[in-house]
Amino acid sequence: MSDSARSTVKARTREAHPSGDERFAMIDSALKRARFAQDHLIEILHVAQEVFGYISEDVLRYVGAALRLPPSRVYGVATFYHLFTFDPPGDHTCTVCTGTACYVKGADDIVAAVQARYGIAAGQTTADGRLTLSTARCLGSCGLAPVAVLDGEVRGHLDADAVVAEIRDNLGQDGQDGSGAEADVERRDEHHETEAVR
């Protein structure tokens, strides 16, 4: 610890991440833009999530070491925010806002419908890695309640059927590319129904 504290210059010319993963270079450039200022932690984490799709413990340690922040602080900040995820997301994502306005307008029904259809709890990804369902506290678009973010696009005034239909469309689009995903979904639905019967 004393070594790293002493050599300010050393940190600025740090060696690349030992994994050789070039995505760390993008985090490095964000760190340099922030001049390694500790109060840029959240911005750096945003970049990391964009680059990797999620934030692994390795990335947290890397960012913490670069900003000379203790691991517990980095972990505490990252886990405080709902929009940071710590598991690799599926190919498609569905984030349902469960803030006060959306909750009143029936966000719970939306979450329950998606959970029932795809057999995953909020925060989980389907076993085949196709869909991730998550919830957010408030997206700041309460006038559009209930709100969900589907594959990065914010949709408002939703109900359970609309969300499920749109997820089916999103998953089905891959099918048009020839991967037959739509059929997979249908098969999985049948599977879940038989599971439920059991």
Add this chain to the structure above:
Amino acid sequence: MSASPVPPTPPPGPRSARPNVAVTLDGEEVLAFPGETVLALARRLGVPIPTLCQLDGVSVYGGCRLCVVEVEGEHRLPLACATEVSADMEVRSTSAELRDHRRRIVALLFAEGSHVCAACVASGACELQDLATETGVDHVPYELTFPSHEVDASHPFFVLDRDRCVLCTRCVRVCDEIEGAHVWDIAQRGSDARLIAGMDQPWGEVASCTSCGKCVAACPTGALYHQGTASGERRPDPGLIAFLADARAGVWEPRDNGAVSQPRDAAGPHEQGTTP
């Protein structure tokens, strides 16, 4: 410790000035130091204001909300620990409303953890228990949540029992500001908030922990304690933190409880020599 004597430096802050701020505290006109907090003023004058997260020697957190007071002309209830006195301020440290607030806060603390005094190492020397007595919480009018938390006994000397943690962040601040290790922090948020060591690792695996035990001394409840402590045996030593902070500022005085002169490694836990 070092051979060369350190020249005493006057501490910065309230004591270097003279009390010249006229404040009304509970209907009585008193003089406060410029920059003094309402809590420090009340303590100096012997006016009791209950606190939990506040700890002398470390920074203000303002998380427990127990030290709320009423200030004339202010709509909200400011925190005594985080509010500096200002001229002609009229403060009320107690009222029916304040007592009700404090009682609810303590009851909620009990409701959101698993605080079983009969089976707790801190029983009899627990600030949460004392607060319940002080504020008159003889039952909890809320549904108990019985959260499921892990006990971390991976450290060779200490144990963390999250069921008894009230998230006051005393240990977090002590470890960061006094020891400089920052082993602790709070992860997650809301009802999921929990005390973590390092990257949410077992405490014993966190390399930055120096095993100094200051977090254990500072803990107001039985969440942090020495291995092998039996029910009702824990004797915390929150005064140690103020002593260390003062000592760093060069104004320390020997402590009357003998904890200073006691060798650290004698029979392990150094807080055992202190009496409550």
